[in-house]
Amino acid sequence: MFRPLHATVINLTIAVLLILFNTPASAEVKNEQKVKAAIVYKLLRYISWPEEAVVSNTINLCVDQNDPFYSAFSNINGRLVHKRKIVLMHQPPPKSTIECQIVFTSEDSRLDALIINAEMKKGVLTISDTMQFAERGGMINLVVKNNRVRFKINPHAAYRSELRINSSLLSLADLVETDRSDDNSAASLHADS
């Protein structure tokens, strides 16, 4: 049906593809990952952990070593939040028994289902940038909207884990509700500022 012009188009497409694949793949951290890591760092100051979850004077951030975000998070290793030091741990549960205050998994890692489904200890904050993470029971879900990083929060999931989220953080987030039977929890979260 289509004339030989078609062939020209295919050749051009191949030319473009060749240019692209000639470019060496970059191993450095993507801007997107840096911005997401910076946002995680910034939003930690709006979270308070229950007393019993704090075993040492550190906030342990657990990320799989193979996760592409691991190196982005190395930039916040050692920084202080609430006068406590952030320590980057390279193994997430359930592989490890290390006490994690935060578990992060990215869309490039396959662990998020395990993290949501695992019986999380109280006081563990779960963060991910996978699709529908908050809807599926995760706590903080980083999403890209109009080329900008936004986040969704599932306040009920956080409440069940006895984490407190400052209301000014909630006001910046899109809230996701998965459990409407427990309406008091939302009220108590909003009151905590």
Added chain:
Amino acid sequence: MRFLWRDRLARFVQTIVCVSCCLTGSLAASSSMKFDDLADLSLEELMSIDISTVTEKAQNALSRASASYTISREDIEHSGRRTIPEILRMAPGVHVGRVDNNKWTVSLRGFNGRFSNNYLVLLDGRTMYSRSIPGINWQQIDTIIEDIEKIDVIRGPGASLWGSNAVNGVINIMTRSARETHGLQLALSSGSATNNETQFRYGMKLGNSTHLRLYGKHTEHDAFEDINGQSAHDENRRTLLGFRSDRQPDDKSSLTISGEYTQSHPDDLFASVNFETLELQVAPTKNKIDTFHLRTHWTKRLNDKNQVGLQIYYDREERDTTLLVLERDTIDIDLKQHLSLGKTHSWVWGFGYRFSQDDLSNTNLLTAVPNDLNVKVAQAFVQDQIQVTPNLSALLGVKVEDNSFSDIEIQPSLKFSLTLGKAHLTWLSVAKAVRTPTRVGTQVRIDIPSLLLEPGSELNVFPLPLLAELAGNSTLESEELIAYELGHQWQLSENFNIDLAIFYNDYSKLNGTEFSDLLCQPGNVLFANDPACLGSARYLETPLLFNNSVSGHTLGGELVIDKQMTARLSSEFNISYIKYELASTSIGFLNELADVRNPELLTNLKINYRVDERWSLDFWLRHVGKVEGFAALGPGFDSYTALDLRAAMQVNPFLQLEIVGANLTDSGHLEGASELGEVESQPIPRSLRATIKLLF
């Protein structure tokens, strides 16, 4: 001949590829953001950073300094409308009239018509403007509405950047990246007097950095009812299948490949002249339009100050309609580079080539000479943005273009922008733009059904019926515009913005028509040679030769007031005004057409209310002023006020329900007409539509 151009094209492409490779190879500097800098920003600031790798340069005052209006994805959703012309009704300066169920007249800053041809429409970088048939065919401008990222409506000339025919503005429609459309989305929509629509989209991730979406849509528009309650025979069946893949191997480069196939059957109630009875006959007709395109767009950021983009696309259209039987292949190549030099200068330059091969068949109404034509457009542009002082910047640009229909066109622009504090931005611009002749202006003859004039009528002094035929004129020149614009933007607070633009458009050499030889028919006897032929003739025919006899100006402005009252409640008001002053130096028909096809005032008021996490309510009221009539085109249209209401409910993360009532204030009003009078205008009815959307 065909081989010749293909060789030339191949050489051209090789050159571009080599240039690109050299540019790619010679770079070293890195453009990464530093984490420490990011950590110093507030959470809100971090959330406003554009993380896209190679999008246009960072927003600055100058880039905001224009009469532009952005329709975001949220705006589209809140409008509840499911076709692009209907969505455009919200934009200031844009007049949309619906002719019947499948035809629209859309114009920017005046000159409304079904064949409006003095602005550009781009859909993901592909031009939807055709130089074969005049202007923009809104029937074909469609995609999955939910996947539109935004529509930028830029009023005022954009020719120094976008090229010829961007005279009154540019409408730039962009769809979402495949990385943002993962999952399966199904939508079913059904309504009264509108359409049934079924669509799917499936998005997935392929490997580490490649994303793909596949989509399809089928719409069935039932016919409207005409004024007598009979079928208006304007059904439309349309199927669309497409894909888009986005690959982003690192922060610095991106590759988009997309393609789409569409088939549509927009039917008409078509008016034509019966040469036996010399009466206007109106009959239902069937049409078929097939389109296909394939596009690649590649960008590479060499460093913070240097970015290259290359786009290549192929487009095919097969049109089998009562007015036009056309086959057209187009190939387009564009290269663009952004370069920042020092702190004050920021350059953008580029060049491109478009080749179109069309085959226009003769029909009962239309004769083309020649039937086959190759249309070539080669262009280059350069633009320099100069930061004169921290508050004052200037933008100088020029585009040089060589095309098949006119001489070399040089289209410059000059703009100044001044910021006063954080809240005020004032800008001033002068620009030139041209509209080049098209095949219809130069090589085509069309019988105009609306110009069958009875003896004794206002425009026909002869005792016989007079039939006019639009006739192409090979000496037709480009229409020219010098536009003067002034704008002010005032940000009263974070959530309260006022945007005012005023324009004075000085047009010259606009298309008009003039009577040429009056002929006694049948027999083709020249009336001037033999006035007695009136006695034996059945009717008179006069070719209306296109010329450049119309000049004058338009004056107008647009005001947009946008206020986010609370996190859940937002409102927008906009008003547009236009006044014409045009005159023709020749005697013909249609010369004063522009005056009478646009209302002076257009008003929109939109209120969006997010009741809670689940419910959302929207209110949209618009008022369109009276459109004056013109003898040959029949009466104009009364002013009307239309109200749309929408209620949407997010039942759970996977399911959304929506009910939209449109045109609720009246049971039917006329609002748009084709300037050739070949299709009947139908009353646009009140409608109610329900949509179910599922996302997995």
